[in-house]
Structure formats: C-alpha cells, structure tokens
Amino acid sequence: MTVLGPILFRLIAFVPQLLGVILVSFLLLKLIPGDPAPMMLGPLATTEAIAKLRAELGLDQALPVQLWQYLVRLAHGDLGRSWQTTNPVLTDLAIRIPATLELVTLGLALALAIGVPLGLAAGRNAHGRVARLADGYGLGAGAMPDFWIALLLIYVFYTLLGWAPPPLGRLDFAVLPPDRITGSYLIDALIAGDGATALAALGQLALPVATLGLTSAVPILKMTRTTVERLQDSDFVRFADAKGLSPARVSAHVLRNALPSVVTVVGTLYGTLLGGAVLIEVVFSWGGAGQYAVSAVLNADINAALGFVVVTAALSLAVHLAVDLISFALDPRLRLT
Amino acid sequence: MAEPGPLPPSRDPAPAEAGADFLTFVRRRPVYLAGYLIVGAVVAMAVVAPLLPLRSPVDANAGVYLVAPSLAYPMGTDTAGLDIFSRVLHAPRVDLAIALFSTLLAALVGGLLGALLGLWDGRPGLKGLVAILAMRLSDIVQAFPVFALALVLVAVLGQGVPSIVLAIGIVNIPVYLRLMRTQTLTIRTQPYFEAATLAGAGDAYALARHVVPNALAVLLAQVAGGIGAAVLLTAGLSFIGAGVRAPTPEWGGMIANGFQNVITGQWWPSVFPGLALALTIFGFSAIGASIEAWCNPRERTRTSRREWAAFVAAHRSRRSADARPGAATP
16 A cells, blocks of 8 residues: 555545534434424424424435435535524534634643643653652542633632633623634734734633643643653663663653654544533633533524534544544654554 | 562562552552542442431521531532532432443443444454444544533433433443453453354353453443543533532532632632532542552552652662662663
8 A cells, every 4th residue: 555545545534424423413313302393493483484394304204315304404504593593503603613712722732731741751750750740730630620620710810819801701891802814812813913902812811721721731641641651661762861862852752752642632632622611611601612502502402502513523523634644744654554 | 558578679560569459459559549438438428418417408598698618507608598518418419320320321331332342343244244333333423522412412312310311321332332342352362262262152151251251340440430520521511501400419510509609709619519529530530540550460560659668768778879769670
C-alpha cells in the first residue's frame, strides 16, 4: 500500500460514520413514546399543523421510507424548527456554536499548557516532587465536578475578590458586541481592532476557561505521564542519557515522541466537551449551543435537542478525523500500516 | 509500617511483599484506603440516614431562611429553609441508587455483549459479520458526546428516575462492550482456551468457565470507577434540571439551588453538597484504581511510597552517593 492509502481510507471512512450518527439520531427520534408530531411543534400547535407534519414525517409509512425521508431532509440541512425560538434549528445552532467552540478551544489550550509540562516532568522523574504534585492534582481535580469548580471560582474571584466580571454571558451588557465575522467575540473584536471590547470578552472568558482548563488538564496530564514513563525505558532515551545529552534536550525528544498520544487524548476531550461544556455554559449563562440544548430538553423542544446532538456528534467525528490526520503527520509509522 | 528489606530498593518485586494479600496491599496505600473508607461511609450514610435524629430533608421551615453553618445547623440552611446537613446525608440514597443500577445495566449488557463479540470476532458467517457491525455501531454511539447523549435520552424517554437510569446505562454500554471484547480477544489466545476449544467447548461454556472469571477483575475495576462517573452524570443532569426533581435531596440539584446564593456570598448551600459529591467520586475512582493496580503485576509488587520512605529512612546512614533511590538500573 502506498503512503496515501491509509489517509485516503480514513477520509472515506468518514462517510459511513456520519451515516451511522444519522441512523442513531433517527433511532432516538423513534424512541419517543407516542406521537412525535405534537411534541415537535410544541404546545401552541394547531391540529392542522400537526396533521401536516405527520404526513411530512411519513409516520404512516414503513420504517425504511421514514428513514429515507429523514435523510433527504438532513441533506437539505433541515433539522426541523425549534418551537421555542420559531427558527430553523440549524440557524439557531449556527449562531450559537461559535460561542461554544471559543470556550472549548481556549479551555483545552489552557489544559494543554497545564497538563503537558506537568505530565512530562512527572513522567521523567517518577519519584520527584513534580510527580507528587501531579498525583495530588490528578486526584483532586479529577474528582471534582466541573460545574462545582466553576461555582467555587465565581465565589472567590467574583463575590469575594471582585476581580472577575459577573458570570452573565459572553459580554457585559454595557459593551456592544463587535461585527460578526467568526462568531467569537474575542477574535471579532481583535479583527475590528477594538482592544477594549476584546479585553471585556477576555474577562468574561477567564473563569469558564479556567474551569475547563483545570478539569481537562487531568486526562492530558495522565496520558502524557504514562506515555513518557513508557518512553523512559526505550532504547533511544537510554542512549541519549548515556551519551550525556542534557536532561532538557532528552525531554524535548521524549515530548516529540509522546505527541501522538497527547493529540489523541485532546481529540477525545474536544469531542466530549462539545457536549460536556453544557454545564459550564449554564453556570456562566454562556448562550452557546449547550445552553440552547438544555433549554430545549427542559421544554421538550425535541427538534432542537436532537439537532444539537446530531450536530455535535458530526463535529466530534470531524475532530476525530482531524486527530487521525494529524497523527499520520506526527507518526510516520502509522502511514505504513 | 513495612520492615526494611535486606535488598536495595528497586522497582522490581520486593520480596517482603510478594505474598501480600489484597488487604495489606490496600492498607499500605493511603489513597486507596481512603477510597474504601469514603465509599463505606457514603454507603452507610445512604442506609442509616432516615434512622438518624435529623431534621426532615424535604419539609421546609421558612423561618430559618439561609442560616449560616452553626451548631444547630452544621451546614446551614438554604433559601427554602431546608437543613443542608440532613439533605447532604440523605442525597446518596438517590445518587448512589441511580449510579449503581445504571452501571450494573451497562456492565451486564455491555460486558456480555462484548464477551460474545470477542468470541465471534473473525469467525466466518453470520457471527463474524455481527461482530464487525456491532463494533461499528458502538463506535458511532461513542461519537456522541456523553453528556449530550444522556441529556437527549432523558428528553426522549421523559424525565424521571427510570429514564435517568436507562439513559446513563445506555451511554455507558460501549465502554464495557469494548473492555470485555479486548479482554476476550486476549483470553482467546491463551493455551488453556485453545485446549478448551479443541476439547469441543461451546460459546456458553467458554464464557462461563474461561472468559468471565479471567476478565472479572478488570471489569470490576471499571465498574467501581464507573459508579463514580455515573454519580457525576446524575448530579450533572440534576444540576441543569433534567435529572432528579427538586424536593428530593440530591447533590447536583442542591448545588444548582444554591447557585444564586453563591454569587451573593452565601456559599454553604452549594459548597457542602459539592464537597460530598467530589469525595464520593474520588472514593469510587480510588477503589477502581486499587483493583486495577492489583491486577497489574508490576503495580502490585511496586514498593509503595510509604514502604519506600521507611526503607530510605532506615538506610539513610548507609546510603552512598551512587546508590541514590530512583537511579536503580533496570
């Protein structure tokens, strides 16, 4: 097989995966007890509207026909309407997803900044002080619920110290949001050259990003550490030590070899957080896709809830694809199998 | 405290510990021991909470609104005038029950399915095909973010304790499926298994006699950690209002209830239930880690930190510069 073979294969595999996600979401739709049509339209629906939707969904038809119609609707980007916002679900999500992505991406960046150096140092010297610190950190932060950490941070940095802005969304009410380009207030404000707005957005981001960073650093730390510990026993590290390379340079070599597993765990976390940042979003009234989903679930807005889960699953598939492609780039051995 | 052994310290099996049993193993590792103590305390709490002379966890007394922790109210009261101490002690009845049943559901269904798929993997015909398709399906379910999937399952199934159990169970099935499948695939390559197959053992016999007993410890480790994760998921769902409903004492719901108070400076309604939740999750994951370490021969025989410290202290006088601990050659 050529070098391109595995990469091509991985790219093609994305299609059946996506179809699988759609199939599962269709099954979720079918799990709804009773008639889904009134549930989708909400409490204010007219009888005619319900009858019309029932015909559109093809509820009187065979299951494969229903699945086909579902696929056709999805292919047109039709996730149905949310009865709460009265907008198409896809439009609602498109507005809110950048907010979630901004939060999750920055949170993971912080988690990497904490987890990788700590994991590297702990793995290189299994009996050192840093290893103890890493043990304690892993145990402590690993057990604490993220939404509870968020509350503690709010209590300390907003209520007691007054350093952080109130946990009420992505920008202070007094600050005008920048023109929408990417959907991230921080980036958009920077593009517009509006330093004050960017700083305000950054202030709002500080606590939720800290929460995500502190909790997500734990799996990154553990993965880095176990990988580095394994590498410590490998020939190249022993050789590098034996020929007298400085510990820092050996660490650099070890880190380079540990990168593929770090990338993998970051990918998994990214996927989880797209759905799991929901709690943090609620705590900080973030107004992202997660909070949208919560309000959908609590108000039985089925289209919006299902739309959210399909879109996040598709996004996490895309992230996994990206992770695999990056791994191919980082580890030449993978390209040959 | 362990007696200093006659051999220099190394990461290799210490003879003093080679025959040690599980109890000694746990007793010598404070973190694992703490895990068992915490979980024991939480389970005891769940059992005896209604028998203790506590105030009612659900009958509000509006006269004692947001009282700070004091002797009469060790953890204070919340906005409705409920005694937080009593509620924190009663909460594991719901949280642990949901976590236990959902984890059992996931472990039984996922574990059995995983073992079967492991046995069927690579077989010709229908069974081999099922093994491939089921794994792909499990991949797809795992593509869904766990919390989002649980949330939507609750929405679809309707809110209520049975739905939460089912939702958390379903979300976790792929974890156990994958674990048992890998275990089975390893066990399948063992000589004793091949001998059984040659002797004409069927799937059911192979499962009962070889796969389940040999994979049980690893499965148990996952179950212990999994219960902690399920408690967290239950609390998370309740925190956003999609889980256990309000008057029932439940940690996640209590944290959410006190959220507004935290912002205005009354920390106790949220901090105490959160602490209980964090300790419980820690306890279960420590138990899971202890079983996992016990199953791993290298970890099992690794000198614990306590033994290490005792050894170093006893040999400090004799220690020369080149026999530094940690620099032991493999």
